[in-house]
Amino acid sequence: MTTRPPGLMISAPSSGTGKTTVMLGLLRALAEDGLKVQPFKSGPDYIDPAFHRAAAGRPSFNFDTWAMNPTLIGGVADQSTGADIVIAEGSMGLFDGVATRGETGFGSSAETALKMGWPVVLVIDVGGQAQSAAATALGFKSYNPDVPFAGVILNRCASPRHERLARLGMDHAGVKVLGVLPRRGDLALPERHLGLIQASEHPDLEAAIAGYATFLRDNVDLDAIRDAAASGPAQSGALPKPPAQRIAMAQDAAFSFTYPHLVEGWRAAGAVIMPFSPLADEAPDADADLVWLPGGYPELHAGKLAAATRYQAALRDHALSKPVHGECGGYMALGEALIDKDGTRHQMAGLLGLVTSYEKRKFHLGYRQATLNAPMLGFEAGAKLRGHEFHYSTILQEPDAPLAQVGDADGNPVPETGSVKGNVTGTFFHLIAEAS
Known part of the structure; x- marks a missing residue:
């Protein structure tokens, strides 16, 4: 059985940790390195895929284990054909879903990662804590041991001393640190009531994404992230048929x-x-x-x-x-x-x-x-x-x-x-x- 391109799931303990910034910067940085990068979004999001496309130069597609049956999930996964690496963005927290099982699962990003064989990169906001962040990381790593776990990116780190303490905790917990992002107030994307503004409305989207890529390149071990990517076996699939010609x-x-x-x-x-x-x-x-x-x-x-x-x-x-x-x-x-x-x-x-x-x-x-x-x-x-x-x-x-x-x-x-x-x-x- 053939395998699809290796991939990673960029997720977080909750919304608001900065995973979209990490996602866009990582997509662009890997593309700048000459890779064909296929973006995906886990969950029902209408806005993020357009930002992904702007960063990676390839259309982004949604996975949804609650709404999609295995055949459709396979058809979505087929869109990575020809890519060198897959980077998927989770929604909300890694294990957040609904209470009642749907077509394939409960709609969590962890389910998508597990089904596709993508190790999770957990983006943790370490603002207001240091070694204690490792307890969060360890909990997510061990909550479902079947979900592959690549490591963490520590976001909004206040100082070198703060970084040393946070890394000390991760070392103690046996969690790999793939990057540490200094705290910056200019990295937030503009928002309105449904979340981010549309990509087409961003006043200078290209400059913003290029800035995220530079920021990731300066503070994240891109080689380690590429080496962590993995994938499960391919499954046959199909996309929906049109309602009209x-x-x-x-x-x-x-x-x-x-x-x-x-x-x-x-x-x-x-x-x-x-x-x-x-x-x-x-x-x-x-x-x-x-x-x-x-x-x-x-x-x-x-x-x-x-x-x-x-x-x-x-x-x-x-x-x-x-x-x-x-x-x-x-x-x-x-x-x-x-x-x-x-x-x-x-x-x-x-x-x-x-x-x-x-x-x-x-x-x-x-x-x-x-x-x-x-x-x-x-x-x-x-x-x-x-x-x-x-x-x-x-x-x-x-x-x-x-x-x-x-x-x-x-x-x-x-x-x-x-x-x-x-x-x-x-x-x-x-x-x-x-x-x-």
């Missing part, structure tokens, strides 16, 4: 959250993706079989979307005879109105009766499992889907027929059922995969 997909600053494995699978199966920009008042291609509005930040551009009359008219014409689907932000844009954070009401496409508001934010986060009441994106009524929801809008009205019966990761019903009206469908969850 010609797909008009909204792509601009308002609509940009698409899971790369979906689009790659559609293209690989021969579908034609025809991008258009609602913000530029562009109409979707009249020959499209399907119009798809992905998620994003329509609330930041609601005035421009309301004024985009050419786009809205073409959308309505298409919906008379052919399907239109929106996810999260795209769903909001298909609705009757969107109220921004200042309380201003903006008229949307009006294909659905949904009205959402950001004046009073309400946090919606988590995995979703859905059983369709009506066809959607090539799936028949009765199909079971898995996805993820993440937004801050308040739903003021959702009057149309419910598109699906929707529950959380544990199967508890949630009220955000999505909507269907004629040829138009919308969901608050982002589709990841069909359930097996």
Whole structure:
């Protein structure tokens, strides 16, 4: 049985430790050394893969053990073909997942690392502690001994003395130190309410990534990291088939959250993706079989979307005879109105009766499992889907027929059922995969 390129999982005890900075710097530094570096993201994240692509020069794809069956995981892993090394970024803490098992597991980064055979590089914030950080590292190393463990990168180290003490603790615990990053206040990426801003919006992304690479090169043992990479045996896989042959997909600053494995699978199966920009008042291609509005930040551009009359008219014409689907932000844009954070009401496409508001934010986060009441994106009524929801809008009205019966990761019903009206469908969850 063949093996895939050797890889590593960059993870941490929790969010906010600096693992994204380490990830981007490592991707770029290895690429500068002449390696073909394949990035991945473990977990349901719409934003990080675009940053990975900017750093590595190769598309990044999501792994998700809760939402994806083994065949799809294999298909995602196949995207590393031709790479010299794989670097994957975890989400939240290494062992964080949900309580109820999904398609392949509970959704943790540790599960992805174990399944793919990638040793874990744990990024630990040593601010406010010294030798005690070793107890954290030792706990993560021993919590599941089956998960391969490469070592730690100590982040936000205050001084040479601080480094000596932290290293002393790691030596005592038998944990390998792969690097020590001095504390710097200029390394944080800009954020907004869904996490990082989009890569396309960063004021100087190339300079930032180049700076991270220099910082990693100066403070991390890149040779040791390369030597630690490993991989398990390859498993056969496949990506999802397209819902239509010609797909008009909204792509601009308002609509940009698409899971790369979906689009790659559609293209690989021969579908034609025809991008258009609602913000530029562009109409979707009249020959499209399907119009798809992905998620994003329509609330930041609601005035421009309301004024985009050419786009809205073409959308309505298409919906008379052919399907239109929106996810999260795209769903909001298909609705009757969107109220921004200042309380201003903006008229949307009006294909659905949904009205959402950001004046009073309400946090919606988590995995979703859905059983369709009506066809959607090539799936028949009765199909079971898995996805993820993440937004801050308040739903003021959702009057149309419910598109699906929707529950959380544990199967508890949630009220955000999505909507269907004629040829138009919308969901608050982002589709990841069909359930097996």
